[in-house]
Amino acid sequence: MNRKVVIIIDGQKITAREGEKLLWVALENKVYIPHLCAVKEQERPTAGCRLCFVEIEGTCNPVTACTQPVKAGMTVKTRTPAVDRLVRTAFELLLSEHRLNCGECPKNGSCELQKIARERGLKLNLHRLKPLSKKVIIDDSPRSFAFDAGRCVLCGRCVWADHRIAGVGAIGFSRRGIHRRITTFADRELAQSPCTECGLCVEACPVGALYFKKN
Amino acid sequence: MEGKKETISNYVCEILKNYSVERRNLLPVLREVQEKLGYLPVRAMEKVAEALGIPTVDVYGAATFFNLFRLSPPGKHQIKVCMGTACFMAGGQIALDSFERRLDVRTGETTPDGEFSLEEVACVGCCSLAPVVVVDDFVEGNVTPTRVDGILLSWDIGKKKQREQD
C-alpha cells in the first residue's frame, strides 16, 4: 500500500495516500473542485473537460487535479486568478454548445453545470461567446430513458459505464473535433443497439443529456 | 441486395484471415477492407467488430475519426483539391469553389450520378505548381476557373466518345 503523506489544500492540512489523484483527495475532504469527466476507477484519466484546474506551488501553469498524483508536502490552491480564468473560459465554452433551457430540463436542480456555476459564482449564460447551434436530436426510443444530444457535454462518463461497468458496448464516441459526439453503431436509435436498458449510463450523466422518462 | 451483403461478408472474411484476433489490427483491417470495397459498408464494420471481438460502436468510432475512411461509395472519378499552404495562398479555394459551382456539390460530396466526388487534400507535394488539383491519379497544376471548366469538359467529351463507341 502507498504511504500516507500530508499535503496542504487551500491552507488546510490533509492526509492522503501518495500517488492518489488530487481531485479525489480534495473531494473526499470536502474541498470542491469542478469536474465533469473524471471517473475514479479510470486508470488513465480522460482529462477532457478541463474544469478541475488547480495551482500547485512551484509549477508555473495550473494543472488538472484529476491527473495530478499527490506528493508529500504539496501545496495546492484551488482558487487563483489563473485557475479562475481557465475555469471560467472552459465553463463558458461548454455552455456555448449546451442547449440552455434549465426550466424544462429533467436535471434542473441536480445538474453538475448548475453546481459549478453556484460554487464558482459563474453565470449560466454566455457573455463573450455566441451559442453554437446544435440540432435538437432526442432519441427516446428506449422504454425507460432518453438521450438529448443537445445537452451532452461529452464527458464520456456514460461510455465508461456502458463499456466498463455494464460491459455492453452500445454507445461510444464517434467522429472528430467539433463533430465529436456520443452515438450508437452507425448512428442508429438506441433501441436498435445492443443497449440492455440497465440505466447505468443514465446514472453516470452529470447533466440532462441522458435522463429517465417520467412514468 | 441480399447477394451484395453476402459478397461484402465474404470479402471481409477473406481479409480477416491474414490477421490475428487483436484489437491493434483494427486500422490495418479497415484500411484493407476499404481498399477492396472502396468504402466501409455497415455490414463490413459489423463483421470486423465480430472478428476482433470488440463492440461495433468502437469500429464505428475509428471509421468516423480518420480522414481516410469513408462510409459511402466514392464517385467514379475523384477530384481532390489541394488545400496545402502553398496552394491555399495561390488560390486553392477559388479552384474548390469553381468545382463546387460546376458540379453543384459541396466538398466531401459525390454528384448524384455517382460520377465525381469532390474532396480537399493536404499538400500533395508539388507546391511549385500551385494551385494543384488531383483528378484520379493525375496531377493538374495552376488550376484557374478556366482550367476547371477545361478539366470537366475533357471528361464530358471522353464520356461522349465512349458512348458513341459502345
Add this chain to the structure above:
Amino acid sequence: MDVSLTERAYIKMKAASINNLKYLEDKPVIRVGTGTCGKAAGALRIREAFKDELTRKGIDAGVVEVGCMGHCYAEPLIIISKPGFPSLCYGKVDEVLVKRLVEDFLINNDPCYEFAMAALEPNDIFPTFRDFPRGVYEEKMILENCGFIDPEEIDFYIARDGYSALADVLNMEPGEVLGEVKASNLRGRGGAGFPAGIKWEVVRKAGNGMKYVICNGDEGDPGAFMDRNILESNPHQVIEGMIICAYAVGASLGYLYIRSEYSQAIRRVNNALRQAREKNLLGASILGSAFCFDLEVFSGAGAFVCGEGTALINSMEGGMGIPQHRPPELAVSGYLGEPTVLNNVKTFCYVPLIMRKGADWFKKTGTPGSPGTAVFTLAGKIAGPGLVEVPMGTTLRQLIFDVGEGIPRNKKFKAVQIGGPSGGCLPEQALDIPLDFDSLEEAGAMMGSGGLVVLDEDDCMVGMARFFLNFTQQESCGKCTFCRLGTKHMLEILKAITRGEGDMASLETLRELAEDVKTGSLCNLGKTAPNPVLTTLKYFRDEYEAHIKGKCCPSLKCPDLIAYFIEPDKCSKLCNICVGSCPVEAIYTRDNGLKAINRDKCVKCDNCLKACPPEYSAVIKVSPPGLVEEREREMK
C-alpha cells in the same frame, strides 16, 4: 570473435554491392528524380522518353530512378553522368530536351550547357550548386544522399558506406552507443527539440522487458514534406538509425508510422525493409551478432493529431487517435504499455552519421544549443521553393533571401510563417533571429514541422491566421474542451472579421481565448494551435483593425471585403477577353463598349484580372467594396 564477425560480414556485403553496381561504370548514367514531386511534374514520362530514345539510337546507358534533391521549382529534374564530364543536373526537362540531350550530349559530347542547372562535382567548366547563392549556406547532412541513390536498390546505399555505422555499433557496448548520441546533443526534429539521448536513456534503463522503437512519419503539416522526401529518397538511412537506436535501448521490435497518403513512401520503405532482411541487416542475429530486431510499417489513417505521441500509440492499438495526459511519457509506458522510443524521421536519419563520424563532428555544425542542421520546406512567395538543409543558427534573412532567392516579381516581404499550424508569423524585424529551437520559441514561433511559408504584400495576415486555425480546428480530436470548442469559437470570430462583421470586443475575446486555449489544452495540438493567431495579433494588429473598423482588407484578399472593378479609362472597349473569361457571366458590355462587372453575380475568382491583357491592366480590386459605387458615381 564478434568484432571481426560483423565487420567481416559488412566488408563482404559492401564488396558485393559495389560489384552489383559495376554495370553502371564506364557508361553514361541518367538519374531521374521520381519522388512524389517529380512524378507530379511528369518524371515518369521523362524516364520513358529517355528509355525510348536510348533504344532508338542504340545507346548503352543506365537509367536510374532516384529520390528528390529538393529543387522542387525545377522538377522534373535529371542528372547525367557521362565519363569524361562532370555530372550535370538539368531542370524542367521535357521531351524535346530529352531528344536533344541524347543526340547532342550522349552521342556528340555537347552537354548543352545552356540547359544545365549545375554540376555536382567541382570542375573547371561549369559551376556547381556550391557556387549558387544557396550553396554558400546549404550544408547537406541528412539530405546528402537524397537524389543520388536509387531508393529501391539497397546496393546504392551500401556502396556509399551505408550500414557501416551499424556494423561498428554492433561491436560496441549499448551504453557506449547511447553515450555518443547523448554527447552529440542531437535534439528531436519532430518539433519540440527534446534531446534524443535523454529519451533513449529512459527507455534503456527501463528493465529488460519488451521495448519498442517507433519512427514518427505522420507528417501532417499541410505545407511540409521533408519526411516524405527522406522516406522516399533514402529509406535505408532511417532504417539504419532505428536499428542503432534499438541496439542502444534494447528493443526488439519497431514500427515506421507513415501517413496513408504517402503511398510511394510506404511502398519504398516496405521494399527497403525486405532488402535489409535479405541481407540480414534486420531479423535474427543481425550481421552475425547476437542482436535481433525487426521493423514493420504501420500506415496511419489520416489525422494530423496522430502525430502527437500518445494519439499515435492509441491509433496503433486500434483506437481513435486521441491524445492522453502525460506523464506517463512514452519512454515509460508507450506502445502496448511498454517503454517506447518515438522519434521523427529526421532524428533517426542523423544517427548513422553521428555514429560514423562522431559526436564532435556533428557538433561542429549549428549552434551549441542546437547542433546539426535544420531541414525546411520553403513555400509561398519565394523564388526558389523546395527543400533545403542549412546549419542551425542560419538567420531567416539568409534562408529567405539567399537560399530561397528572395521574393518573386519585386514584391515586398511582409512576413514569414514558420512551423506550420503550430508555428507563428514573424515580421520583417524578426528576420535576423537565428533559426534554432530556442530562439524561435522565444519569438513565439516554433521549429515545428519545418514548414516555412513566405508572405508578401499581397497576403492577408488575418486570412493566414484563419487558414491555419481552420486546419487545426478541423484536425482537433475533440476530446478536450479548449481545443474542441475554443478553436471553433476563435475560428468563428476570425471568419466574422474577414467578412467585415467583426467588432473590437470580439478581437479582445479572440486574444483571451487564444491565451486560454494555449494554457488550458490537453495536448500540444491545442497548446500550439493559437500561435498563428497570437503572433499575427502581436505583429499585425493594424490589419485586424482595418478589417474591423474600415471593413477593408488592405491586401485585397478577403473575398467579402473586396470588389472587382474595370477602370473605364484603361479598358480598351474593343477587346472582349474579360467577358469570355468570366465563369459566371458577370461581365457585360455597356452601350459605349466599356466593360463592367455585375457585382451580384461576381464570384471573385480572379479570372478576369488575370485575363485582362497587361497592356490595359484595366481590372482592379478595391476594398472596401463600397469604393466601386463611389467610382461609378464619379463616372456619371
